Amino acid sequence: MQAALRLDGVTKRYGEFEAVRDLSFQAEAGRICGFLGPNGAGKTSTLRMILGLVAPTAGRISVLGADDGRKVRAKIGFLPEERGLYRRMTPIGAIAFLAGLKGVPGGEARRRAKNLLEAHGLGHAMNRQIRALSKGMAQKVQLLSALAHEPDLVILDEPFSGLDPVNQQELETMIRALTTRGATVLFSTHVMQHAERLCDQVVLIAGGRKVFDGAVEAARAAAPRRLILEGALDPAQVAALPGLAELTSERLEDGALRVSAVLAPGVPAQDALRAAFAKGLDITRFELKEPQLHDAFIVLTGGEIGA
Amino acid sequence: MSRLLRIAGREYAAYVRTFGFWLSICLMPVGVIAAIGAPLMMERGAPVINVALIDLTGQAYAPRLAPVLSQPGAGGRRVVQVVAAPLSGADPAALAAAARPYLTGDQTLAGGAKLDAVVILHPDGQGVAADVWSRNPADHAVEGRVGDDLADLMRHDRLVRAGVDPAALSAIDAVAPKVIGYSPKAQGGRIGAREFVQTFVGFGMGALLWMVVLTGAGILLNSVIEEKSSRILEVLLSSASVPEIMGGKILGVAAVTATVLGVWLSIGALVLARLQPQMFSLLIQVLLSKGLLIYFGVYFIGGYLMYATLFTTIGAFCETTREAQTLLGPIMILLSIPMVFMGQAMLHPDAPILQILSWIPPFTPFLMAARAASGPPWWQVIGTGLLMALMTGLELLVAGRAFRAGALSTARFEPKRLLASLFGSEE
Numbered sequence: 001m002q003a004a005l006r007l008d009g010v011t012k013r014y015g016e017f018e019a020v021r022d023l024s025f026q027a028e029a030g031r032i033c034g035f036l037g038p039n040g041a042g043k044t045s046t047l048r049m050i051l052g053l054v055a056p057t058a059g060r061i062s063v064l065g066a067d068d069g070r071k072v073r074a075k076i077g078f079l080p081e082e083r084g085l086y087r088r089m090t091p092i093g094a095i096a097f098l099a100g101l102k103g104v105p106g107g108e109a110r111r112r113a114k115n116l117l118e119a120h121g122l123g124h125a126m127n128r129q130i131r132a133l134s135k136g137m138a139q140k141v142q143l144l145s146a147l148a149h150e151p152d153l154v155i156l157d158e159p160f161s162g163l164d165p166v167n168q169q170e171l172e173t174m175i176r177a178l179t180t181r182g183a184t185v186l187f188s189t190h191v192m193q194h195a196e197r198l199c200d201q202v203v204l205i206a207g208g209r210k211v212f213d214g215a216v217e218a219a220r221a222a223a224p225r226r227l228i229l230e231g232a233l234d235p236a237q238v239a240a241l242p243g244l245a246e247l248t249s250e251r252l253e254d255g256a257l258r259v260s261a262v263l264a265p266g267v268p269a270q271d272a273l274r275a276a277f278a279k280g281l282d283i284t285r286f287e288l289k290e291p292q293l294h295d296a297f298i299v300l301t302g303g304e305i306g307a
Numbered sequence: 308m309s310r311l312l313r314i315a316g317r318e319y320a321a322y323v324r325t326f327g328f329w330l331s332i333c334l335m336p337v338g339v340i341a342a343i344g345a346p347l348m349m350e351r352g353a354p355v356i357n358v359a360l361i362d363l364t365g366q367a368y369a370p371r372l373a374p375v376l377s378q379p380g381a382g383g384r385r386v387v388q389v390v391a392a393p394l395s396g397a398d399p400a401a402l403a404a405a406a407r408p409y410l411t412g413d414q415t416l417a418g419g420a421k422l423d424a425v426v427i428l429h430p431d432g433q434g435v436a437a438d439v440w441s442r443n444p445a446d447h448a449v450e451g452r453v454g455d456d457l458a459d460l461m462r463h464d465r466l467v468r469a470g471v472d473p474a475a476l477s478a479i480d481a482v483a484p485k486v487i488g489y490s491p492k493a494q495g496g497r498i499g500a501r502e503f504v505q506t507f508v509g510f511g512m513g514a515l516l517w518m519v520v521l522t523g524a525g526i527l528l529n530s531v532i533e534e535k536s537s538r539i540l541e542v543l544l545s546s547a548s549v550p551e552i553m554g555g556k557i558l559g560v561a562a563v564t565a566t567v568l569g570v571w572l573s574i575g576a577l578v579l580a581r582l583q584p585q586m587f588s589l590l591i592q593v594l595l596s597k598g599l600l601i602y603f604g605v606y607f608i609g610g611y612l613m614y615a616t617l618f619t620t621i622g623a624f625c626e627t628t629r630e631a632q633t634l635l636g637p638i639m640i641l642l643s644i645p646m647v648f649m650g651q652a653m654l655h656p657d658a659p660i661l662q663i664l665s666w667i668p669p670f671t672p673f674l675m676a677a678r679a680a681s682g683p684p685w686w687q688v689i690g691t692g693l694l695m696a697l698m699t700g701l702e703l704l705v706a707g708r709a710f711r712a713g714a715l716s717t718a719r720f721e722p723k724r725l726l727a728s729l730f731g732s733e734e
Contacts, residue, residue: 053541053544053545053711078545080541082541083538084536084537085539088321097317100313102546103309146542
């Protein structure tokens, strides 16, 4: 599959500060790529370099076949992290204006703006001034303005921030819909649940460096599986079960003990369960917790989450 | 190019749709009419000055002075009415004390009229002195007229006493030379109304340019600050190049100011053509002669581009107008310099200081526009114009980089960061 976006050894320095260090990855066409990292990891700097807003200090970037994002800006849709629109413009006017800047003729831009607004439940507000809209509605207008020119590459910087759960769900649907018409989506976030649900590929960066690049499943595998056991347990007996390590325990209100342990890679959970029954352990709960992207993120970024 | 025009169109529409735009369109002519008409109305509506003359000279100055004082003069002279003095005596100090209640309003003349001034004429050495007591200490109209008219009478008396025949004296008074002004720069050599208009056209062009450039640059500054603070600039930067964004905004605001200016000038021209058709025709002749309109166009473009680029770049670094104030203060001081010297340009367009200042690009558009009507040397016109173009080009070149750095920055505005971006040490 052809890469819509390729970064090769990209570095960005601001004076003495190195925001991005030797970053390489590629995003395949028609796929959703999550660009993950804690705050200050270098995500926004990278996105700005991809867009051609700032030049890399070193390395090469290829965007939709061009060596500079500015050369293909009409094919890129961009939603910045900090959002804003002309407060006195109407949604239809704002979307049509920004689509016009991307090369869509005036009449066609207005038609698309109208259709998009109606399709996303904003038809009734299309001629109101944006300052009269709710924050969620205004954010949706801005997202639509990034999509009205039907871009081949959509770059969304923290698109879910500030949205309520209903609008977050709707945004997920919109992002999925983009790939059905062949667009590539690159979005940055530090909220792993969205990436987990949406992404075909995730790129994790921390401290300006890439720490992971691959499928969500592969990222999850970087974090350990955990076993949860509850009952009238003796921690020493649990520790003797095959494949368990790093045990932690806590006493529950009913007097039972809850033990949490890391399950060694490659060891089936059934082995531990079988051994527990064989030893006659009084178990009321036995649960295998597969790692989430969030866990992988913490492991891979060295615990920098939430910085 | 189409992106630039779209940005310009949005900028233009954004301002034209505001209430403030239409208010400024309508209020300016009203303001001009008020500024011209108010003093005239005040002058015409000013009450008659009631003056009492008390003559202690024994030389009958009061009866001769009264008709002269009462003559309606030209040039907006206030109407003076000499009334019968309500008091009498021989001591100036006692008369002054007696006049006080009339002047403070405690007493009125017969019929209830107020007395505005009391003039006490008394001997002073070989001449005559006049003590003028007025109700309003700020109004020197009576003082001035008594001084002038009394001096004429005193000179007349002296000459008659010296043996000059009064008839000959009247004839001598009527003698006046016929003075005609000529200048090689005047049309046909003779200085006339055309040259008078020309002098003021130069000043008017410079002042108008100053006002228009500053208004446009101010609009741009606020527009960019609004876009920066509401995070629209980053979206624009991902959709258009920096020259397209800056060019579009500058062009859009230029169209706004040109619209306002066009409406104001059209209204002004209509009013002038209706009230003073000869003056209007003369004004048009002056504007069309010597390429004054071309001068105005060139200096408008140069001056506007120079200041609009500067203000747009400053705006990209500021989230609030308060932040912008730190730089606007010094710039406004700089901009007040040509205003001070533009008045001088009317009378002394070739003064050395004006010639020197004309070579400083930030002042060139205003001072050269003000001097244009006097026909400055061609080498100065070309030289200062080239320097202005060079400065504007250089500014446009470095402003793009600074604008991008400012637009993407989220840090608080610091002048040193602006300077660093101008010289390429910060992105």
